[in-house]
Amino acid sequence: NLALALLSPDEPTAEVLGDWLSARSPVELQTAAIQGLATRSFNANTVGSVVGSLKSLSAAGRREAELYLVGSALGRNALLTAFERGDVPQGLLESSTRLRLAKHATETNKSELAVKLTSGSTTRVKVLEAYKTAITPTQPADAEKGRLVFRKNCATCHRLENHGHTVGPDLLAALKGKDKATLLVAILDPNREIDARYVNQLVTLKTGRTTTGLTSVETASSLTLRRAEAVEEVLLRGQIDQVEATGQSLMPEGLEKEIPPASMADLLAYLLQQGG
DSSP: HHHHHHHSSSOOOOOOOOHHHTTTOHHHHHHHHHHHTTOOOOOOOHHHHHHHTTTTOOOOHHHHHHHHHHSSHHHHHHHHHHHTTTTOOOOGGHHHHHHHHHHHHHHTHHHHHHHHHOHHHHHHHHHHHHHHGGGOOOOOOOHHHHHHHHHHHTTTEEEETTOOOOOOOOOOHHTOOOOOOHHHHHHOTTSSSSOOGGGEEOOOOOOOOOEEEEEEEEOEEEEEEEEGGEEEEEEEGEEEEEEEEEEESOSOGGGGTTOHHHHHHHHHHHHHHHOO
């Protein structure tokens, strides 16, 4: 019983915490457990268990866990160490968490980690540099051609003008107020900034089968994954052995292989046109 365990003067065991802080538990139990832990004194074992659970938690549970961890020096140190080891990928963390960790890294003479927490991968930075011409093309961009680029390369997960599939966020709303440079980063470096709701999940079932997708619906008894072309799969929690948040967006890296700079300029023109 969660309430009794949290009222007990004894610290919850790693086994008990593992049961609470996993996708096998309803999201309400995950968040309640972490909120309950926050009322107790911090200790290394509990903090370690919460850090170790980050990939297994639902988006809401992970947000609570991050708030819990950055709330103490012990938690910040543990999370920073896990990031440094590669156990917690950058894309898994909320931007506010990364900023707080970067500040903590700077204060503890780990400035190289602060840079990693607030910048994209070296490979993606080079790709973006090569695509600067898409922002200021030598020839006028063509939004009509951009529509065709969108429908060929983006419509499996995004929908505009009643064409395509809605897998991630509402694209029309997301385009409001954006400029070309911001959109280019979102397209070519999709893992730099990921809303916790849209982190790709790797689910292992008790049968050994694995499946992936975004968590679109959660109930006390099931988890629904959504993937390209809005295909959905409902999994009962009792079927699930493990859920691991990959820290990666469902949107793939490498679109530069399909969209050359001139076509990217057309795509950006189309997206800006749609965003108003």
